[in-house]
Amino acid sequence: MYANVLQKACIQCGLCPTICPAVFSLPDEGGSARAISGEIPTELQPDVQTAADSCPTGAIQVS
Ligand code: SF4
Numbered sequence: 001m002y003a004n005v006l007q008k009a010c011i012q013c014g015l016c017p018t019i020c021p022a023v024f025s026l027p028d029e030g031g032s033a034r035a036i037s038g039e040i041p042t043e044l045q046p047d048v049q050t051a052a053d054s055c056p057t058g059a060i061q062v063s
Contacts, residue, residue: 001040001048001062002062003023003052004061004063005024005034005060007031007032007059008032009057009058010033010055010057010059011059012030012032014026015051015054015056016051019047019054020050020051022036022044022047023040023044023051032059033059048060
């Protein structure tokens with residue numbers, strides 16, 4: 001599994017870093033959420049899926 005945040009769609013609500021802080025973060029300097037690059041570790045995949053399903057703007061893509 002890979003995760004990507006569509007920068008233009010993110011409204012910086014803070015939900016995804018709350019659900020899965022190991023993968024998602026909001027930059028200290030402001031701006032859209034970011035996901036780690038590379039493959040998501042197996043144990044984190046359920047939380048990443050939950051974050052993607054919960055994002056209010058559908059900004060998180062998983063593949
Ligand atoms: S849950 Fe969606 S809108 Fe909220 S910070 Fe994460 S990517 Fe942005």
